Amino acid sequence: MTTQDTYRIGLLAGDGIGPEIVPAAVQCVDAAARAVGLAPIDWVELPLGRSAIDTHGAAVPDETLAALDGLEAWMLGPHDSVSYPEPHKSKLNPSGTIRKHAGLFANIRPVKSFAGSPSLVPGTDLVIVRENTEGFYADRNTYMGTGEFMPTPDVAIAHGIITRAATEKIAKAAFELAMQRRKHVTIVHKANVLSVTTGLFRDVCREIGAQYPEVQLDDFHIDAMTVHLVRRAPDFDVIVTENMFGDILSDLSGELAGSLGIAPSVNSSLTQAMAQAAHGSAPDIAGRDIANPIAMILSAAMMLEWLGARHDDERLVRAARIIDQAVNDTVEGGVATGDLGGTASTSGFAAAVASTIETASLAPDTAR
Template sequence: MTNNSYRLGVLHGDGIGPEIVPAAVAIVDAALATAGAEPVEWVELPLGASAIETHGAPTPQSTLDALAGLDGWLLGPHDSVSYPEPFRSQLNPSGTIRKHFGLFANIRPAKAFPGGNAVVDGTDLVIVRENTEGFYADRNTFAGTGEFMPSPDVAIAMGIITRAATERIARTAFELAKARGKKLTIVHKANVLKLTTGLFRTVCREVAADYPDVTVDDFHIDAMTMKLVRKADEFDVIVTENMFGDILSDLAGEIAGSLGIAPSVNSSETHAMAQAAHGSAPDIAGRNVANPIAMVLSSAMLLEWLAAKNDDARLRDAAALVETGVTTAVTGGTSTRDLGGSASTTEFTAAVVAAISAGKDRS
């Protein structure tokens, strides 16, 4: 059985990042030990407001250089709107990293926990979001952005959809659907954005021919938001462009119980970054009340990605232990206040670690 050693980056970020990222590290360490895997070497790197003070930039070049030599990394949330200029107007840290490493796939699961305050019980879906182009102007040009003002009273943004990027994300989504419930939904707005999202829908349908065992349907984005609110439990894998995917995944996270439980991983074929779907929540930063689940489950997704890339069964076992530990803690009555509980961040982290350790004792 493969038992590799890994070096993973730790970027705490801003707001609640310095609370939820260490929680994820502690839980991953416990899971690795229980699974009999080699311990991870954690490499802390500067990022965010603190990096502006120490390195003169929120995403220092030295951080990007160091990330390139690691197996993956955990990125905490950032609060870029509070950065001083010129940094506030520049590409934010997560966008800078995604663009620098070509992380084209943003995988965002939404799964309800029993007793976890879900709007739709039984929700268990994954949104596969194309991460490099679409209608977010900071991601669809080689240099600069696709948003500009030819005059003080006119603002223009380009939305770019390409066959190559769409086919790439479609195959990622179909492979995931093939391994899950064999059902995939394409989300678009081809009735209005006929050329751009029309191309997205067309290319996804073309890729579907290579996956005859996957059932495929498609919805306009506005219809999809209504269906998710009432029937989220009927969906499995959803593939869409950048902006639609961002909005839908936030909605799906709340439907599953809380945005605080919404994980994600950003990946290419060679690099991956665990990143919670939520923001930095500066209003509760430093109070030890933040829900670390999203960051913890994002870290489990990173372990799964590394396990698949390196054919590492122990790492796969560790990822499963993280997920089971979180579920055990929540169903056992320990949760943070956004899920209806009263546990602090550190108390919830300790409960998950204890659940993972108890699993080792039972084995």
């Protein structure tokens, strides 16, 4: 791939706090793009969620999926699918629908505590690499339907599927990431009970690990891993696991680092990437301008870094790093939302980050 003059990025605001935190991320991305000399981002707004049900008759309209097929990257706000009217509530949720449609097999979820901000486990700095297409999330495991069914009114069954092909892909992503970090990968499984399924996951990850002799490799059962994270999260670097375990561990880790509101993620295939905060739609605080936008802002930065690597465009990589640093500097400077012990609003925090980016762009080490 080559660098481009203008990048087109999709915007799906979603439900709840989505229409507040997604614009906050856009504001920061636009500021970083200016700082590194990129042409303005071409934002492509697409319908999704409860509003799309009202206007298009579906939470993820066909026109949205068709538009995503023509994009390399997009930002997805949180959705509140549990509040959708039937039959939409019972269908695969918007996030799962898009991940499945685009084949976004890797969900990369960094967790890092902020200096100067409350944290249950200070010094946490790890990444959870979550397989995104199968495992024990039944809604990812079938071509049609959700992977759950009831043969009788009193019996419910869910498919849990692990394949060598999917595990090899996510394991390679984990070890490649570890090579860029502290060269330590931890496999999380439950092979003492789910010996065939998660046993296969563990064994295939070990096989891939043998190709990376520089990387330290260990493994833990999922239940033990929750205890290890609470006791000594800073000891871990890259954690690779299946879908449901990864979701649970990332929520736990985010809270240990300070708040789920600071937990970003990117979902990717080899050709497309979706920025998505690890948290939900928080309908109880929607519309109040108090949600923490950090997770969405940092997810957008991860997306820019992915695009920069794909297009060999150092400007995008620099923009991502500028956003990361600006968020850190803003929090360390005492500006934070309520979940981190501060008083800033969603929009106020975003404005502070954007201002920090604009100031940093004038410094010698970031000047173009």
